[in-house]
Amino acid sequence: MNHSSQSSLDRPIWAALTTRQAHLGQGDALACRYHPDVAPFAAVEHDTPDAYQALHRLLLPHEQVALLCRDPVAPSEALQAERIGVVHQMVATRREARGTDHPDDDREVISLSNADARDMQDLVQKTKPGPFGKRTHEMGNYIGIRERGRLIAMAGERMRLDGYVEISAVCVDPDWRGKGLAGRLVNDLRKEIEQRGETPFLHVFSDNQSAIGLYESLGFELQRTFFLTRIRHADTGPA
Numbered sequence: 001m002n003h004s005s006q007s008s009l010d011r012p013i014w015a016a017l018t019t020r021q022a023h024l025g026q027g028d029a030l031a032c033r034y035h036p037d038v039a040p041f042a043a044v045e046h047d048t049p050d051a052y053q054a055l056h057r058l059l060l061p062h063e064q065v066a067l068l069c070r071d072p073v074a075p076s077e078a079l080q081a082e083r084i085g086v087v088h089q090m091v092a093t094r095r096e097a098r099g100t101d102h103p104d105d106d107r108e109v110i111s112l113s114n115a116d117a118r119d120m121q122d123l124v125q126k127t128k129p130g131p132f133g134k135r136t137h138e139m140g141n142y143i144g145i146r147e148r149g150r151l152i153a154m155a156g157e158r159m160r161l162d163g164y165v166e167i168s169a170v171c172v173d174p175d176w177r178g179k180g181l182a183g184r185l186v187n188d189l190r191k192e193i194e195q196r197g198e199t200p201f202l203h204v205f206s207d208n209q210s211a212i213g214l215y216e217s218l219g220f221e222l223q224r225t226f227f228l229t230r231i232r233h234a235d236t237g238p239a
Helices: 003-010 012-017 049-058 114-127 181-195 209-217
Strands: 025-027 031-034 042-044 064-069 079-092 109-112 142-147 150-161 164-172 199-205 220-233
Touching (some): 003 012, 012 042, 012 064, 025 049, 042 049, 042 064, 049 079, 109 150, 114 150, 114 164, 142 181, 150 181, 164 181, 199 209, 199 220, 209 220
Antiparallel strands (some): 064 220, 109 142
């Protein structure tokens, strides 16, 4: 991994919003954020008072965003910071993934589009895989599995930066867990991403050991950890 790649993965939100996903957000040279209905993430160019003032200007009084930071956040007096948790960033390696075949699973993997948006939202509400807004599916390629018309599993691409694509929203209906569907979808996305000459990565909370174990078995390795921090105006109460 070269130095520029390391820098991008050190600041994936900033790297995505200032390059391949600039059309999905707003901001300037100091701070940027995704549109609220796309994703709740934001980033600052440097950890400076001017940058946090710029972020403050991007937020309406009732809004909040989340930052991925290598170090604890110390924003300006106008902003309130609340640590949500520790996040592991995992990157796909070139070694062969284990447990990737499901010969008994003949359900078709399908591409998801705007026509599937309501079903995607319903599955997200049921499984709580993480932030997923009305337009999150516009961030990249989303795929899923249906059973008798019902969407029972999905996964997709979220942050996109030069050379890297994040796999996210991996979720399976509780009635269909334990059948290898999540692994199958992650592997399908991984193959598509790698065929484009890019490297898949993902983020997972450090206490989600079951998900970490799955991703390790699929060929992902821990690269770095972040503090996930919620930011909002200091003069507003808890959300």
